[in-house]
Amino acid sequence: MKNxxxxxxxxxxxxxxxxxxxxxxxxxxxxxxDFNPPHFITPNVAQxxxxxxxxxxxxxxxxxxxxxxxDQAMSPFRLQSGFYGKNFYDSALAFxxxxxxxxxxxxxxxxxxxxxxxxxxxxxxRFKSPTGQKMGVGYERFGQGLVLGFVPNDLxxxxxxxxxxxxxxxxxxxxxxxxxxxxxxxxxxxxRLGDADMSSTANFMFRYRDITRKADNFSVxxxxxxxxxxxxxxxxxxxxxxxxxxxxxxxxxxxVSYTRDEALGERFGRNETQFKQMGISxxxxxxxRFPELHADIFSIYDTLSxxxxxxxxxxxxxxxxxxxxxxxxxxxxxxxxxNKKSFPNPDHVYKxxxxxxxKGKVNQEAFSAKLKYEFMPSDRQxxxxxxxxMERIGNFTERFSALSPxxxxxxxxxxxxxxxxxxxxxxxxxxxxxxAKFDSExxxxxxxxxxxxxxxxxxxxxxxxxxxxxxxxxxxxGVANFAPNIAQHTNQHGQVGTRNIDAxxxxxxxxxxxxxxxxxxxxxxxxxxxxxxxxxxxPLYQIRPAELNLALDYKDIASFGSYAFxxxxxxxxxxxxxxxxxxxxxxxxxxxxxxxxxxKDAAKGFGSLDLYGSVEFYSxxxxxxxxxxxxxxxxxxxxxxxxxxxxxxxxxxxxxxTFWLSVHYSY
Amino acid sequence: MKRREFLQTSTAxxxxxxxxxxxAKENFTIYSAPSLPSLSVAVASLQGELAKKYDFNIQxxxxxDQLKSGVANGTYKVMMSPTNIGVNLRNKGQNVxxxxxxxxGLKTIVTKNKPINELKELSAKKLIMPxxxxxxxxxxxxxxxxxxxxxVSITYTATPAEAMGMFLAKDEFEAGFLPExxxxxxxxxxxxxxxxxxxxxxxxxxxxxxxxxxRPIIPQAGIIANVDFYNSHKDDFEILHSDLQKANEWIxxxxxxxAEIGTNLFPxxxxxxxxxxxxxxxxxxxxxxxxxEIMKFYxxxxxxxxxxxxxxxxxxxxxxx
Numbered sequence: 001m002k003n004x005x006x007x008x009x010x011x012x013x014x015x016x017x018x019x020x021x022x023x024x025x026x027x028x029x030x031x032x033x034d035f036n037p038p039h040f041i042t043p044n045v046a047q048x049x050x051x052x053x054x055x056x057x058x059x060x061x062x063x064x065x066x067x068x069x070x071d072q073a074m075s076p077f078r079l080q081s082g083f084y085g086k087n088f089y090d091s092a093l094a095f096x097x098x099x100x101x102x103x104x105x106x107x108x109x110x111x112x113x114x115x116x117x118x119x120x121x122x123x124x125x126r127f128k129s130p131t132g133q134k135m136g137v138g139y140e141r142f143g144q145g146l147v148l149g150f151v152p153n154d155l156x157x158x159x160x161x162x163x164x165x166x167x168x169x170x171x172x173x174x175x176x177x178x179x180x181x182x183x184x185x186x187x188x189x190x191x192r193l194g195d196a197d198m199s200s201t202a203n204f205m206f207r208y209r210d211i212t213r214k215a216d217n218f219s220v221x222x223x224x225x226x227x228x229x230x231x232x233x234x235x236x237x238x239x240x241x242x243x244x245x246x247x248x249x250x251x252x253x254x255x256v257s258y259t260r261d262e263a264l265g266e267r268f269g270r271n272e273t274q275f276k277q278m279g280i281s282x283x284x285x286x287x288x289r290f291p292e293l294h295a296d297i298f299s300i301y302d303t304l305s306x307x308x309x310x311x312x313x314x315x316x317x318x319x320x321x322x323x324x325x326x327x328x329x330x331x332x333x334x335x336x337x338x339n340k341k342s343f344p345n346p347d348h349v350y351k352x353x354x355x356x357x358x359k360g361k362v363n364q365e366a367f368s369a370k371l372k373y374e375f376m377p378s379d380r381q382x383x384x385x386x387x388x389x390m391e392r393i394g395n396f397t398e399r400f401s402a403l404s405p406x407x408x409x410x411x412x413x414x415x416x417x418x419x420x421x422x423x424x425x426x427x428x429x430x431x432x433x434x435x436a437k438f439d440s441e442x443x444x445x446x447x448x449x450x451x452x453x454x455x456x457x458x459x460x461x462x463x464x465x466x467x468x469x470x471x472x473x474x475x476x477x478g479v480a481n482f483a484p485n486i487a488q489h490t491n492q493h494g495q496v497g498t499r500n501i502d503a504x505x506x507x508x509x510x511x512x513x514x515x516x517x518x519x520x521x522x523x524x525x526x527x528x529x530x531x532x533x534x535x536x537x538x539p540l541y542q543i544r545p546a547e548l549n550l551a552l553d554y555k556d557i558a559s560f561g562s563y564a565f566x567x568x569x570x571x572x573x574x575x576x577x578x579x580x581x582x583x584x585x586x587x588x589x590x591x592x593x594x595x596x597x598x599x600k601d602a603a604k605g606f607g608s609l610d611l612y613g614s615v616e617f618y619s620x621x622x623x624x625x626x627x628x629x630x631x632x633x634x635x636x637x638x639x640x641x642x643x644x645x646x647x648x649x650x651x652x653x654x655x656x657x658t659f660w661l662s663v664h665y666s667y
Numbered sequence: 668m669k670r671r672e673f674l675q676t677s678t679a680x681x682x683x684x685x686x687x688x689x690x691a692k693e694n695f696t697i698y699s700a701p702s703l704p705s706l707s708v709a710v711a712s713l714q715g716e717l718a719k720k721y722d723f724n725i726q727x728x729x730x731x732d733q734l735k736s737g738v739a740n741g742t743y744k745v746m747m748s749p750t751n752i753g754v755n756l757r758n759k760g761q762n763v764x765x766x767x768x769x770x771x772g773l774k775t776i777v778t779k780n781k782p783i784n785e786l787k788e789l790s791a792k793k794l795i796m797p798x799x800x801x802x803x804x805x806x807x808x809x810x811x812x813x814x815x816x817x818x819v820s821i822t823y824t825a826t827p828a829e830a831m832g833m834f835l836a837k838d839e840f841e842a843g844f845l846p847e848x849x850x851x852x853x854x855x856x857x858x859x860x861x862x863x864x865x866x867x868x869x870x871x872x873x874x875x876x877x878x879x880x881x882r883p884i885i886p887q888a889g890i891i892a893n894v895d896f897y898n899s900h901k902d903d904f905e906i907l908h909s910d911l912q913k914a915n916e917w918i919x920x921x922x923x924x925x926a927e928i929g930t931n932l933f934p935x936x937x938x939x940x941x942x943x944x945x946x947x948x949x950x951x952x953x954x955x956x957x958x959x960e961i962m963k964f965y966x967x968x969x970x971x972x973x974x975x976x977x978x979x980x981x982x983x984x985x986x987x988x
Binding site (some may be wrong): 069070074075095096098100102151152153154157196337431442444445448449450451452518556557558559561579616618619666 | 693709710712713724726727765835836857858859860861862863864913917920921923924926927928930931932937938941
């Protein structure tokens with residue numbers, strides 16, 4: 001019998017409309033610390049998902065479970081229902097595929113009721129609110145997803161995706177406000193004209209995103225005298241076009257894109273006693289989170305690849321971005337009904353904080369380039385070396401947040417302010433990265449070995465000489481970016497703004513997956529990160545401590561199907577390098593104080609052990625179960641929670657010992 | 668301890684380290700073809716009774732030359748291969764015989780967008796398939812001759828993947844004759860390209876009708892073994908037969924799990940293998956139970972391409988089980 005050509009490439013069940021490669025895409029660069037609601041639970045991951053908890057970053061979804069084959073089966077209908085401590089997650093997925101049409105629909109529901117931490121405290125909270133209320137965590141989340149695809153012939157394809165995610169009453173005891181409501185829609189249309197192998201192919205994409213968020217201090221928790229809420233509305237339109245072409249040993253991708261990003265974030269406040277006395281009903285707008293921003297962003301890119309031979313490939317990517325943002329309400333008059341004067345508007349705060357006179361608009365350009373060499377001596381080995389200069393334009397919060405206190409604009413004292421710098425320079429990342437991946441001859445995936453010992457090894461090292469890295473910092477005199485007379489406008493706590501600094505960043509990551517035999521497997525992953533603020537000669541904040549993840553798994557088949565058991569240990573090193581002291585006028589020394597977002601208690605090293613198992617019956621029905629944090633360890637994640645913007649978060653402990661079980665069904 | 672005693676003790680320990688362990692199981696390896704029936708062998712090696720007695724393994728050979736070399740140098744004692752290879756080896760002097768049949772025929776012909784209900788609808792059409800003058804080709808040509816079907820233009824490729832690619836890419840090819848799991852792969856790939864690929868006909872049934880056979884079986888692949896090895900392990904081969912039967916039952920009942928194991932054996936994704944298993948369900952019969960069908964098959968092969976059998980039919984001692 002003749003040998004088969006590799007069917008993998010030919011029969012790859014890759015999702016349709018594979019987007020063209022933009023090697024120098026600046027979106028790969030993320031802020032050091034970002035604040036966002038959790039990612040969408042998309043249909044392709046919904047069936048295996050677990051409870052999302054911003055206070056515990058242990059990855060349990062990717063442990064080995066035999067129920068994965070039920071979750072990933074190409075069957076018309078799949079269900080998952082589980083309890084995780086006293087929290088619940090359910091998901092249902094329907095799928096159909098014919099010759100010319102495919103569709104996938106998903107509903108998922110999360111009820112996060114909280115937990116007990118390793119010290120026996122409820123929800124990891126060990127303090128009461130200023131109003132004396134016992135604080136807690138929790139949220140309710142409902143997501144829906146729909147994918148519709150039409151493949152009229154081999155030269156064209158259209159796909160429509162609709163996602164909706166609603167998160168209600170997301171309690172954030174680490175901060176003064178909770179994310180009372182987060183409602184997100186995403187609608188996307190992809191179209192391909194040309195060969196699916198991208199040899200001569202045009203791709204179009206249109207995407208619309210609608211985000212509504214409300215954060216407040218009274219609907220989820222008991223309010224005090226001062227009530228406040230921030231309303232955020234954002235609409236983003238993206239239009240992209242790219243063209244891929246092969247010519248000889250070269251492949252080129254050319255693309256253009258346009259984004260229209262409109263954001264309005266307003267803060268409203270109410271002092272019950274004062275407002276009642278003055279007969280003022282309702283809330284009063286007193287600041288802008290985003291002062292009605294209208295951004296037009298144009299981008300053009302090209303990636304050229306040259307296949308030197310079967311084993312060697314060289315690629316060059318270039319990307320140019322032009323960002324024109326109008327600050328529509330920068331000069332808005334915000335009337336203070338208490339004294340008939342006005343609150344500071346964005347124009348006031350930008351000038352007082354940074355001496356930045358925007359005149360209501362900011363233009364910025366960014367240029368990125370990347371050179372990548374790949375060496376593939378066989379289909380089981382892949383090595384690469386990359387040299388890059390990547391520029392990131394600051395996001396809306398970093399450049400335009402204008403959350404100032406409700407004070408006097410002529411003599412504003414910024415208390416609890418979060419002020420973006422409209423004239424921030426782009427971050428520039430000049431990095432070199434080396435990667436390697438090696439599979440032994442019989443490696444066919446972790447815990448899928450028929451031929452005894454097999455393994456996969458890999459890793460990456462990146463050294464980044466970052467210029468103008470954007471960081472959050474507490475405003476103080478004598479520090480670049482902040483206005484020289486900033487001391488007049490800050491109270492003793494030092495308010496938060498953004499600056500550009502130079503920094504050195506290292507990232508090292510290695511992993512190993514070993515199939516010891518047909519039944520046993522071991523996996524290990526080690527990550528190390530280093531970040532140094534070279535401008536101020538101090539460590540960067542929120543750099544992940546070194547972490548080692550180990551797992552030992554056993555699986556076997558039985559007459560009814562298969563089963564597996566495993567144990568996973570997560571070991572996080574102490575983080576001795578951080579930004580632990582917040583600047584105040586009292587200490588008044590940048591060397592002693594800066595942002596102060598990091599916490600010594602959270603920086604302690606810890607280890608936790610999970611035990612888990614799974615069983616599936618006839619590839620149709622399965623159970624997944626386990627005990628997380630078997631030894632009931634107390635620990636706090638060093639990387640602070642991120643559902644709401646918070647630079648001085650309270651410590652919230654991660655869950656203690658937790659029993660869980662989920663049921664999986666495929667029809 | 669005196670020096671002489673020390674040296675004696677050390678030597679004993681050293682010798683023991685290199686001596687075969689008293690507790691290691693004897694090796695029982697089946698060298699198997701990169702095709703669906705290997706899945707039954709793989710599952711048997713994971714859960715069968717023979718695996719408790721032996722260090723039961725499966726190894727996949729990459730091409731017939733590797734198989735022939737392994738048999739010739741004595742490394743390969745038990746093999747799964749196309750049925751013609753066993754006869755070919757025996758006729759060239761190798762001491763092998765047939766144990767069982769595990770593949771009873773390429774099932775279907777694929778067409779694009781429109782089905783066919785009879786084989787004669789292929790007349791005046793262009794068909795593509797791999798392996799000229801090999802078994803699938805002979806099966807089809809024998810059927811065409813028996814049924815009086817003419818004017819079928821056949822294009823051959825070196826590999827099944829090439830045949831599949833050209834079938835989908837070129838409008839001129841209206842039909843394809845491919846082995847599983849490539850047939851199922853073709854259906855799935857067609858969906859990505861907006862092409863409705865249809866599996867048609869039941870070739871073994873057509874074969875049985877065309878040649879007056881009682882059972883719709885084309886004995887395509889099965890296990891062969893070194894005769895001496897078989898004679899010294901007859902009981903074990905009975906256990907193997909039982910293990911393979913249970914393995915087949917498990918594969919039918921656990922489609923996804925079987926597909927996952929199958930990804931170790933052939934370069935196809937699990938969903939493709941899962942689909943292939945639904946239409947090409949595993950089967951098992953001892954060689955002696957299908958002697959009539961097997962000999963008739965060999966007669967036809969001999970007529971078309973004697974070289975495939977090594978020039979003659981097998982002798983009566985070829986059927987071991």
